[in-house]
Amino acid sequence: MVTIYDIAKKANVSAMTVSRVINNSDKISKQTREKVEAIIKELNYIPNSSARSLISKKTNILSLMITDIANPFFTSVARGAEDKALQMGYQLLLCNSDENIEKESKYIDMLISTGTDGVLIAPASDLSKKNIHKLTKYKIPFVLIDRYISDLKCDQVLSDNETTTRKLIEHLIELGHKRIAIINGPLDIATSRERHQAFCDTLTLHGLEVNKNWIHQSELFRDSDVTDIVSNLLELPAEKRPTAIFATNNFLGLNTVKALKKHKINIPEDIAVVCYDGVPNYTENEPFLTAAEQPSYNFGYLGAQMLIERIENTCPEVPRKIVLPAELYIRESSNYTIKDLKR
Amino acid sequence: MVTIYDIAKKANVSAMTVSRVINNSDKISKQTREKVEAIIKELNYIPNSSARSLISKKTNILSLMITDIANPFFTSVARGAEDKALQMGYQLLLCNSDENIEKESKYIDMLISTGTDGVLIAPASDLSKKNIHKLTKYKIPFVLIDRYISDLKCDQVLSDNETTTRKLIEHLIELGHKRIAIINGPLDIATSRERHQAFCDTLTLHGLEVNKNWIHQSELFRDSDVTDIVSNLLELPAEKRPTAIFATNNFLGLNTVKALKKHKINIPEDIAVVCYDGVPNYTENEPFLTAAEQPSYNFGYLGAQMLIERIENTCPEVPRKIVLPAELYIRESSNYTIKDLKR
DNA sequence: CTGTTAGCGCTTTCAT
DNA sequence: ATGAAAGCGCTAACAG
16 A cells, blocks of 8 residues: 555655645645655555544545435435535445434444534434434534424425425316325425425315315335225215325325226326326336426535535535425326316 | 543543454453443444544445446445445445546545445446456455456356347247347447347347348437437338337337337337336336346345455455346237238 | 654554 | 553644
């Protein structure tokens, strides 16, 4: 292994001078710098990060904690975070909590041990607060993405759950729907709660019924029990059956459509479906599902940017909050006006 | 920050004893161990990895270099690698080369500097050999995944390109196809070359024509110029037009179908399509594309396993090679027997 | 502008 | 079974 001492010896300077060169100190004569740089190149010297970190407490490693890397939303977040990190000279450590608090906790310990410079985290649930507090204790900056946690003063990149939900529901209302169901994720996740709340508020605002039988949460944001939920909805008597379903994330939306099709329900004629969050169009056809598509890449990119600013202290002290709008794409799954208003 | 000295002082032992405890040395009395462990817990001590690495040269960080994290194949690889890594006490650093040699090179330098324990790498192209040699020079173990590189003695997890390609093509031949085209990735990537070769061999074996006009490479394995390629194929005179297309990866397959549909070509009646590698079924319908689906998760999982064995020296010296079979799913895009054999 | 000294937190080596 | 000393590769702080 080549060290600064090898370089120093060969260049007839002190180790400190070499250190200054690799750190781009300006207090170095052009001559010395060039001499040292030549030798660094010649010997193929690469600085040892462990030694650096031991002193500087900086690792140049950013960590991204997500709940499911198989979800295209998070894939895209990862891509954004990685791009920004690389651009700023950081590397990205990937952690997959699997929506699991224990796993998240284990990862946080590892991160503290490794010494990450900062963490971009989509918390597994409200209980993540305890895990996040550990970061605070070790003075590791973090940025919350996608999922808000109450009473936590920190930088955040969130989705505009309220506006987006309202847009989706009002779209349905405009089409004449009066009985609208929601298939949601677990309520100990902030995004679910906010979408739930906005859903109820919008219905109330428009004088529509908020019926308990139309409100469902699946165990997970992933596969889970959507099939059962849909069966439940279909078992309701005809006049109590919802004419539209609002699915609060991409997987829930897809599974809702699949379940309805299995029951031979016509979409959108019998039941319309709208969805929060889009899905990459890995299909040969035009996309089918009406969706509010989130700028997922920017969750990662802007999150990483804020995190780095926080790490490098190039931003104001006060916590910042970025709320990203989603864009509504109206597609076939909802494109049908209810004419018979008694229905 | 809590250090071993804080623990040592409070426990009335030397720092060395604390070090032995956290390293599970067996030369410690049960009494001392328990006393120290209690204080470690009480003070919430977490060892400093930088200091450890500086001496031990171990970071417990595995790196995964892939060419495109937006590709579901690699997402799944990442998931597998991450699961195995965590299970064995490692963390996973993610690197996205974007099929770009320069970016790959930059990442390799960063990895060497950070001091990763090993690298799982899907090389950007044959030119990656130079980048990989740097790893060898720094004695960093690596495992090649997905893409083979000639004259490189190392552990590998590869796809069975020959068998899988043959199966796909013979499936087409059985259906009566005689004019089969290939839409491939760049030929400086091993997987493309092997699939190309197997494609030609299979046709020859069955006495079918291998026509230059039916052989195409796109610039990238991603979006790229599939539309143009398909247009080219369609411009051929009717009796020279292929009746089937073999797309050599998931994105190429999807884009081929999209391009054909744009031209109002009926699939599979006018032209059948088969595809190497599957696509997650993010759609509401049954999957359409006939595909040889790869066990992508295992590329990561087994690759990480081999890598860790190599790092920890718990395996024989000789390079090992795992060849994973793909599974053929025959679907609508090819499900049509050509009856008019003159066609 | 350049060099010297000390020490980051931990483990290796040797001693007891 | 436990401890003392030395040093991993680098940089902060000071000196010149």
